[in-house]
Amino acid sequence: MPEPLYICGATASGKSAKALELAAELDGEIVNADAFQLFRGLEIITAAPTHEDRQRVPHHLYGALDPSERIDAGRYRELALPVIKDIQSRGKTPIVTGGSGLYLKFLTHGPAPLPKGDETMRAEMEAKPLEELVAQLREIDPVEAERTDLQNRRFVSRALEICLLTGEKASELRDQWESQTAEISESLEGIWIQRPREVLHARIAERTRWMLDNGAIEEVQDIGDVSENCEKAIGFREIRALLAGEIDRATCEQQIATATRQYAKRQETWFRREKWLQAFKAL
């Protein structure tokens, strides 16, 4: 059975083009590993594969969700696994393509034995001062408190959430999973498309301009109700501000490009740690 091939890299690094190329070469089908290309109706601002691309090679999990839905890494894994299995059963190679590090990690290395996020509990914690959450975590699970970034509210509340939901220590649950990840990495095959930073920045600038010239604004205008999850797509808030007349077109373009560059940098930091990925240097 053909093993999946993972294609990772920063946004605008050219993953989609590489995926198409490899799909032809390996008789493969492309599976999305991008948190925002999962949503329908945001094809332009998320730079999802074009209609033509999708006709050349089968694409899966693009536009699989309604913008009013929410998703997390665990659910993504549940969506992707059967799709990958199905491709394999037909003797084709799954070419998993995307830049969402956490989602890819969930897919490749599996979930730790942790409960999924609880909206109600999160809302409650959101209302509390950070110091209070930190104090509570220190009390319940000092080991986890020690290794958590205590200035990062999200990380503190997640750790606390795990403890409260399970009645066990987050530190112990996480350790169980951590111990087996190295072994999994050895069996994986994937590439990380790298570009010189200046080239990446130029590609981002070009793509941002292209999006705004080719329907991104209309796309956001017409999308309707979107989940809190979905509206975090880079470009969404910026274009909403443009539509509301709060910023002009040039500012909008500049803000989107900046946010995209910053995101690309975080992606590279993530992939740099994934030692199982093979570097593919492009110009």
Next chain:
RNA sequence: GGCUCAAUAGCUCAGUUGGUAGAGCAGCGGAUUGAAAAUCCGCGUGUCCCUGGUUCGAUCCCGGGUUGAGCCA
């Protein structure tokens, strides 16, 4: 042409009663297993426009120049 003001980090600007300078943004580095295109942490990257002078010492004071803005002609 005359006068006035400005010139400091990639950008916008602060500052130094004369002891070679610091904020925001950008940028760079990092963390990150269930919000991740999220969230958080760290780092100043500099002919202080040029050139003479005064001074132990000038980015700062004085003269000249250059560039830009404004006002008067």
